Amino acid sequence: MSGKILARVPALSLALLLAACGGGGDSTPLVDTGESGGNGSSGGDSPQEVFLGLGINSGDTFIEGQIESDIKALSAGGTTRLRVFIVDRNNSNRLLTGEETEVRFSSNCVSTNDAELISPIVTSTGVAETTYTAKGCSPTDTILAKVNGAEASFTLNIATAEADRVVSIPLTETSIAPTGAGSTARPSEASVSFQIVDKNGGGLRGVNVKFSLTGDDSSAKIPVALSQQEASSGSGGIVTTKVIAGSASTVVRVIATIEVGSNSKSTQSDPIAINSLIPYESGLTLAADNFIPDAQFTAGVEVSLSLFATDKNGQNIRGNTTVNFTTDGGSVQRECNLNNEGTCVVKWRSQSPFVDTPKIVASTIGEKINGEVGTIFQQVTLLISSSRDPRVTLAAGSEAKQYCATVSTARSNDTRVHPPTGTTVEFTGNGITLLSSKTSYDVGGTPFPSSQSAYEVCVFAERTTPTDSGSLIVTVTTPTDKVDEKVLTI
Numbered sequence: 001m002s003g004k005i006l007a008r009v010p011a012l013s014l015a016l017l018l019a020a021c022g023g024g025g026d027s028t029p030l031v032d033t034g035e036s037g038g039n040g041s042s043g044g045d046s047p048q049e050v051f052l053g054l055g056i057n058s059g060d061t062f063i064e065g066q067i068e069s070d071i072k073a074l075s076a077g078g079t080t081r082l083r084v085f086i087v088d089r090n091n092s093n094r095l096l097t098g099e100e101t102e103v104r105f106s107s108n109c110v111s112t113n114d115a116e117l118i119s120p121i122v123t124s125t126g127v128a129e130t131t132y133t134a135k136g137c138s139p140t141d142t143i144l145a146k147v148n149g150a151e152a153s154f155t156l157n158i159a160t161a162e163a164d165r166v167v168s169i170p171l172t173e174t175s176i177a178p179t180g181a182g183s184t185a186r187p188s189e190a191s192v193s194f195q196i197v198d199k200n201g202g203g204l205r206g207v208n209v210k211f212s213l214t215g216d217d218s219s220a221k222i223p224v225a226l227s228q229q230e231a232s233s234g235s236g237g238i239v240t241t242k243v244i245a246g247s248a249s250t251v252v253r254v255i256a257t258i259e260v261g262s263n264s265k266s267t268q269s270d271p272i273a274i275n276s277l278i279p280y281e282s283g284l285t286l287a288a289d290n291f292i293p294d295a296q297f298t299a300g301v302e303v304s305l306s307l308f309a310t311d312k313n314g315q316n317i318r319g320n321t322t323v324n325f326t327t328d329g330g331s332v333q334r335e336c337n338l339n340n341e342g343t344c345v346v347k348w349r350s351q352s353p354f355v356d357t358p359k360i361v362a363s364t365i366g367e368k369i370n371g372e373v374g375t376i377f378q379q380v381t382l383l384i385s386s387s388r389d390p391r392v393t394l395a396a397g398s399e400a401k402q403y404c405a406t407v408s409t410a411r412s413n414d415t416r417v418h419p420p421t422g423t424t425v426e427f428t429g430n431g432i433t434l435l436s437s438k439t440s441y442d443v444g445g446t447p448f449p450s451s452q453s454a455y456e457v458c459v460f461a462e463r464t465t466p467t468d469s470g471s472l473i474v475t476v477t478t479p480t481d482k483v484d485e486k487v488l489t490i
Contacts, residue, residue: 053088058126079131117143136237283312291380291445300349305325360382
C-alpha cells in the first residue's frame with residue numbers, strides 16, 4: 001500500500017511537507033500551475049505529490065507491502081532483524097532520504113506480551129530496521145509496519161517451545177487472616193502465581209497446570225481451599241490460583257505441576273501463614289498507665305488505656321479488629337482498631353459525670369472460653385484522687401525499729417482518699433540512723449491500690465546514740481506541691 005503526502009522538490013533535495021491539502025482528490029495533481037489571477041506569475045519551487053511506499057528494496061527491484069527478515073523460521077525464544085524500505089512511488093521508487101520519518105511496528109504477539117519489538121523507529125536513510133524477539137509466541141506472528149498510510153507486513157514462522165519447568169513467583173501476601181477474621185487491610189485470601197518456561201527461560205502460553213495444597217490443619221472445621229485446581233498459562237507463561245484461608249492457624253504452600261512428556265514436573269510456592277484468629281476472651285487485656293490520676297477536682301486530666309488482644313493460640317491479633325469503649329465516669333474515646341501487634345490505645349478524660357471509681361469497659365466480638373462466638377469484655381477501674389489537703393501520720397510499725405507513714409488527701413465529699421500518682425514521701429531524721437536503704441518513695445500510677453483511702457510506707461530506724469532520743473521526720477509532697485510533715489520522737 002502507498003501513502004500520499006505533499007512535498008516540495010528543490011533542485012537536488014526532497015523535503016516532506018506533512019500538511020493538510022484541499023483539492024479534488026487523487027485525480028487532481030497537487031501542483032502550482034503558475035496561473036495566479038491577474039499577475040500571471042509565481043515564485044519558488046513547485047509542490048509535487050509524494051506517494052510513500054513501504055516494502056523491500058528500492059527503484060526497479062522495489063516490492064511493495066513486504067517486510068524483510070533475516071530469518072524466515074524463528075526458533076522458540078529467538079531473535080531476528082526486520083527491515084522495511086521507505087520510497088517515493090512518484091519518483092521511481094527512490095529511497096526517501098534527508099528527512100526523519102517515523103515507522104511504527106506492531107504485531108498480535110507483541111500486544112499480548114508474547115514477543116518484543118522495538119518501535120517506533122525514526123530514520124532519515126529511507127530504511128527502518130527493528131529487532132523482534134519471540135517470548136512464547138507460536139506458531140506464527142504477523143508483523144505490520146506503518147507510516148503515513150503506507151503499510152507493509154511479514155508473517156514469521158515461530159517454532160513451538162516445549163515446557164521445561166515451573167518457576168515460583170515471589171508472593172505479594174505471605175500472611176493472611178483465617179476465614180471470618182479477614183478485612184480489607186488483611187484479607188483471608190492470597191494470589192499465588194507460577195511461570196511455565198522453556199529451556200531458555202522464556203514463558204510459555206497455553207500450558208496446563210494442576211495445583212494442590214500442602215500443610216493444612218486436618219482438624220480444621222473449615223479447610224484451606226484453592227480458587228481453582230487447574231488452569232492454563234497465559235501471557236508470559238504466568239498462571240495463578242488463590243489460597244482461600246480455612247478456620248485454623250497454619251502454614252501452607254501451593255504445589256504447581258505440569259506434564260512434560262511422560263514425566264511430571266512440580267514446584268511449590270513460598271509459605272503462606274494463616275494466623276491470628278478472632279480475639280479470645282481470656283486473651284483480652286486492658287491496662288491503664290495511671291490508675292490514680294490527680295483529677296478529683298479537675299476536668300481534662302487524661303489517662304492512656306492500652307488494649308492487648310490474642311487469639312486462642314496466644315497469637316497477637318492482627319489489624320483486623322475494632323474494639324468499643326464505654327465508661328460510667330468521665331469520658332473515653334469511642335473505639336480503636338488493633339494494629340498488627342494486636343494492640344491499640346485510647347484516652348480516658350476526667351469530666352462530668354465525676355465518679356470516684358469510674359469503670360472503663362472494652363468490648364469486641366470474639367471467642368468465649370466455652371467456644372461460642374459473641375461479645376467479650378475487659379475492664380479497668382480508676383481511683384480518682386486529688387492533691388488537696390495532704391495529711392500524714394507517723395507511728396511505730398508492727399516490727400522492731402519499724403516506723404510507718406500513712407498518707408491521704410481530700411475528696412470532694414470531705415472523705416479521705418489514697419494520694420495521686422506523683423506524690424512523694426521522704427523520711428529524714430535528727431539524732432537517728434535510718435536503717436532502710438530506701439528512704440524516699442514515689443506514689444506510682446500502677447497497679448490499682450489495695451487501699452482506696454490511704455497510702456502506707458514504712459522504714460526502719462534507731463537512735464544514733466542509745467541514751468539520747470532522736471526525731472524521725474516524714475514529709476509528704478503532692479504533685480501540686482501541697483506539703484504535710486510529721487515528727488516522731490524515738
